Amino acid sequence: AAGVMVAVLAAAWALLAAAFLAALLLRRVPARRPGGVVCGLFQDLIRYGKTKRGGGRRPAWLRLLQVPKRWFTHFYVVSVLWNGFLLVWLFQAGFLGGSLPAWIQHMHHALGRDTQSEDMGNEHFSALLVFLLLWLHSCRRLAECLWTSVFSDGVIHIVQYCFGLGYYIAVGSTVLCQVPTNIRNGKELSVQTCWYHIVGVTMYIWASLHQHRCLVILANLRKSKSGKVVSLSHSVPSGDWFERVSCPHYFAELLIYVSMAIILGFHNVTWWCVVAYVLFNQALAAVLCHEFYQENFSSYPKHRKALIPFVF
Structure with a gap:
């Protein structure tokens, strides 16, 4: 029975991953079309922050x-x-x-x-x-x-x-x-302690350091040299992993979860299903963010990918 329940837990994470993969594939469904209430709600559910502003004017009930x-x-x-x-x-x-x-x-x-x-x-x-x-x-x-x-x-x-x-x-x-x-x-x-613990912890530290650096870069875009917040507008980040992808902090998040899968010895199917969820969740957010940059900044670097350097 325990084995069945473990399989159910893994399946739940896999279904969640599949749901975000489906959302990623369907993200271009316009908010205004026949059945627009459903489409508008879908767009409202997958977008947040700056990407929500590009999703069309939302009805008052959605804004509530x-x-x-x-x-x-x-x-x-x-x-x-x-x-x-x-x-x-x-x-x-x-x-x-x-x-x-x-x-x-x-x-x-x-x-x-x-x-x-x-x-x-x-x-x-x-x-x-x-x-x-x-x-x-x-x-x-x-x-x-x-x-x-x-x-x-x-x-x-x-x-x-x-x-x-x-x-x-x-x-x-x-x-x-x-x-x-x-x-x-x-x-x-x-x-x-096994070799994969050392590999996993090393990867975790490496990804965490880069994630922090990228978040500092994003924050500094809105601060003066003295550290005072001077703007809440969006601008194009650069430096560190931003030179390769639009959302390196999301990529680092994925690597952190992969590092945990390594620490668990590579063979933990349930955790790999969690990793799959994180992959598609972060991919959806990254693609929407990448499209926002491309639509709002004409000089946005063409070589940057959304999430994974050189790949996606």
Whole structure:
């Protein structure tokens, strides 16, 4: 039964990835056409911030369903709190011989793996390491939202907002489900570092550094040399990975999730489904952003791709 539930979890992420792939392929459906209410709602759901402005004039009822883009910060508050809470309990269970609260054990028992394997120690450590990196990633992004990024008056749909809140709870819960059952039952963890842990952590640090640099570049476009915000308008970024793609911070996000798949030992199908979701989610956002730059800046560099250098 546990194996079936693990497959269901992977399938859920795969379906989510497929939904965003479909949205990516259908993004050019115009908002004003027969059945325009549905098309307008679709465009409103896939766009946010500056790309929403290019989606045509929205009806008043749609404008009632939007919240400030700066509320992105709430996603990382939820992630830091929820995933931090789970990380503390997992650390206690893994290193101090404690046990998780009963409600967490019950919630994830169906998704846990009760079978033992020779690589169980590595699976324990890999899952804990991914949890730690996911939490650190959320902490950094929260700090960047609070003290680095300069948000304009852009908006996001309330559905996007609620989805974002749920996403970080779901992704943390998915990592928890990768932890073999016996770590949740008070068995202490023996740390075994493997080569793929080193590769994954190195890739994570590399991608995180570049993501931070790119977010600083975006923020500096709206600041004076003294650091004072002087504009909320959009302009063409340059430097670092911006020389190759329009949205290098999205590309870095994808690499961060790939690094976690590596840390889990390459073979974790569920996490690769999460990576597929991140790929198509970030690809959709990147393409819309790329098209915005091309439509609004006639001198926009022709060689830049949307998300992945030289590829897409």
